[in-house]
Amino acid sequence: MNELFTEAETARQKIALGEKPKWKVDAKKILTAAATEPEKVASPEYKAFAASYLESLKMLKKCSPAEAPERFKMLAMACMNCHNALCPGPRKRIQKLF
Numbered sequence: 001m002n003e004l005f006t007e008a009e010t011a012r013q014k015i016a017l018g019e020k021p022k023w024k025v026d027a028k029k030i031l032t033a034a035a036t037e038p039e040k041v042a043s044p045e046y047k048a049f050a051a052s053y054l055e056s057l058k059m060l061k062k063c064s065p066a067e068a069p070e071r072f073k074m075l076a077m078a079c080m081n082c083h084n085a086l087c088p089g090p091r092k093r094i095q096k097l098f
Protein backbone atom coordinates (compact mmCIF):
# COMPACT_ATOMS: atom_id res chain seq x y z
CA MET A 1 0.00 0.00 0.00
CA ASN A 2 2.79 2.39 0.81
CA GLU A 3 4.32 1.63 -2.59
CA LEU A 4 0.96 2.33 -4.23
CA PHE A 5 0.70 5.59 -2.39
CA THR A 6 4.20 6.77 -3.36
CA GLU A 7 3.62 5.80 -6.96
CA ALA A 8 0.27 7.59 -7.11
CA GLU A 9 1.83 10.69 -5.57
CA THR A 10 4.66 10.68 -8.17
CA ALA A 11 2.15 10.13 -10.97
CA ARG A 12 0.07 13.05 -9.77
CA GLN A 13 3.10 15.36 -10.04
CA LYS A 14 4.01 14.06 -13.50
CA ILE A 15 0.48 14.54 -14.77
CA ALA A 16 0.44 18.07 -13.39
CA LEU A 17 3.54 18.74 -15.50
CA GLY A 18 1.89 17.20 -18.55
CA GLU A 19 4.26 14.24 -18.52
CA LYS A 20 3.42 10.59 -18.77
CA PRO A 21 3.75 8.85 -15.42
CA LYS A 22 5.66 5.59 -15.14
CA TRP A 23 3.99 2.69 -13.41
CA LYS A 24 6.43 0.27 -11.88
CA VAL A 25 4.58 -1.24 -8.97
CA ASP A 26 2.76 -4.45 -9.84
CA ALA A 27 -0.74 -3.19 -9.10
CA LYS A 28 -2.23 -6.69 -9.27
CA LYS A 29 -0.48 -7.34 -5.98
CA ILE A 30 -3.39 -5.50 -4.46
CA LEU A 31 -5.41 -8.66 -5.01
CA THR A 32 -3.10 -10.67 -2.81
CA ALA A 33 -1.67 -7.91 -0.60
CA ALA A 34 -0.41 -9.17 2.71
CA ALA A 35 -2.61 -7.35 5.17
CA THR A 36 -2.40 -6.99 8.89
CA GLU A 37 -5.99 -8.21 8.87
CA PRO A 38 -6.09 -10.96 6.23
CA GLU A 39 -9.83 -11.55 6.58
CA LYS A 40 -10.39 -8.03 5.26
CA VAL A 41 -8.71 -8.64 1.92
CA ALA A 42 -10.34 -12.04 1.50
CA SER A 43 -13.84 -10.57 1.36
CA PRO A 44 -15.83 -10.29 -1.88
CA GLU A 45 -16.21 -6.60 -1.07
CA TYR A 46 -12.44 -6.09 -1.05
CA LYS A 47 -12.05 -7.99 -4.32
CA ALA A 48 -14.71 -5.83 -5.97
CA PHE A 49 -12.99 -2.61 -4.85
CA ALA A 50 -9.63 -3.97 -5.96
CA ALA A 51 -11.03 -4.84 -9.40
CA SER A 52 -12.44 -1.35 -9.80
CA TYR A 53 -9.06 0.12 -8.80
CA LEU A 54 -7.25 -2.01 -11.40
CA GLU A 55 -9.78 -0.96 -14.02
CA SER A 56 -9.21 2.76 -13.29
CA LEU A 57 -5.47 2.22 -13.47
CA LYS A 58 -5.82 0.52 -16.86
CA MET A 59 -7.87 3.45 -18.17
CA LEU A 60 -5.33 5.94 -16.85
CA LYS A 61 -2.43 4.08 -18.44
CA LYS A 62 -3.92 4.16 -21.90
CA CYS A 63 -5.56 7.58 -21.91
CA SER A 64 -4.18 10.68 -23.64
CA PRO A 65 -2.26 13.32 -21.63
CA ALA A 66 -5.26 15.64 -21.96
CA GLU A 67 -7.49 13.08 -20.26
CA ALA A 68 -4.95 12.14 -17.61
CA PRO A 69 -5.96 14.60 -14.86
CA GLU A 70 -9.57 13.40 -14.99
CA ARG A 71 -8.55 9.74 -15.12
CA PHE A 72 -6.19 10.25 -12.24
CA LYS A 73 -9.03 11.63 -10.16
CA MET A 74 -11.00 8.47 -10.90
CA LEU A 75 -8.05 6.37 -9.77
CA ALA A 76 -7.81 8.30 -6.52
CA MET A 77 -11.57 7.82 -6.09
CA ALA A 78 -11.04 4.09 -6.40
CA CYS A 79 -8.43 4.25 -3.62
CA MET A 80 -10.84 6.27 -1.56
CA ASN A 81 -13.91 4.08 -2.14
CA CYS A 82 -12.16 1.01 -0.83
CA HIS A 83 -10.77 2.92 2.10
CA ASN A 84 -14.13 4.47 2.98
CA ALA A 85 -15.60 1.01 3.20
CA LEU A 86 -12.80 -1.05 4.65
CA CYS A 87 -9.95 0.96 6.06
CA PRO A 88 -10.73 4.59 6.95
CA GLY A 89 -7.36 5.19 8.67
CA PRO A 90 -5.22 6.42 5.73
CA ARG A 91 -7.93 8.58 4.14
CA LYS A 92 -6.18 11.80 5.14
CA ARG A 93 -3.10 10.71 3.21
CA ILE A 94 -5.13 9.63 0.20
CA GLN A 95 -6.97 12.95 0.23
CA LYS A 96 -3.65 14.59 -0.67
CA LEU A 97 -3.84 12.93 -4.08
CA PHE A 98 -6.82 15.05 -5.08
Ligand code: HEC
Pocket residue numbers: 001002004005008030034035036037040041046047049050051053075076078079080082083086087090093094
Ligand atom coordinates in the same frame (compact mmCIF):
# COMPACT_ATOMS: atom_id res chain seq x y z
C1 HEC B 1 -9.34 -2.82 -2.62
C2 HEC B 1 -9.21 -1.98 -1.45
C3 HEC B 1 -8.12 -0.93 -1.45
C4 HEC B 1 -7.73 -0.12 -2.48
C5 HEC B 1 -8.28 -0.05 -3.89
C6 HEC B 1 -6.67 0.69 -1.97
N1 HEC B 1 -6.41 0.38 -0.65
FE1 HEC B 1 -5.03 1.27 0.56
N2 HEC B 1 -5.43 -0.10 2.02
C7 HEC B 1 -6.43 -1.05 1.98
C8 HEC B 1 -6.41 -1.81 3.20
C9 HEC B 1 -7.36 -2.98 3.53
C10 HEC B 1 -5.36 -1.28 3.97
C11 HEC B 1 -4.90 -1.78 5.35
C12 HEC B 1 -3.77 -2.74 5.06
C13 HEC B 1 -3.46 -3.62 6.18
O1 HEC B 1 -4.36 -4.02 6.91
O2 HEC B 1 -2.26 -3.93 6.29
C14 HEC B 1 -4.77 -0.20 3.23
C15 HEC B 1 -3.71 0.62 3.66
C16 HEC B 1 -3.29 1.78 3.01
C17 HEC B 1 -2.35 2.74 3.53
C18 HEC B 1 -1.65 2.64 4.87
C19 HEC B 1 -0.44 1.79 4.63
C20 HEC B 1 0.39 1.63 5.83
O3 HEC B 1 1.19 0.68 5.81
O4 HEC B 1 0.27 2.41 6.78
C21 HEC B 1 -2.21 3.73 2.60
C22 HEC B 1 -1.34 4.98 2.69
C23 HEC B 1 -3.04 3.35 1.48
N3 HEC B 1 -3.68 2.18 1.76
C24 HEC B 1 -3.14 4.10 0.33
C25 HEC B 1 -3.83 3.69 -0.82
C26 HEC B 1 -3.74 4.37 -2.10
C27 HEC B 1 -2.96 5.64 -2.39
C28 HEC B 1 -4.53 3.67 -2.96
C29 HEC B 1 -4.76 3.92 -4.44
C30 HEC B 1 -3.58 4.12 -5.25
C31 HEC B 1 -5.12 2.56 -2.20
N4 HEC B 1 -4.66 2.62 -0.90
C32 HEC B 1 -6.01 1.67 -2.71
C33 HEC B 1 -7.33 -1.25 0.94
C34 HEC B 1 -7.27 -0.61 -0.31
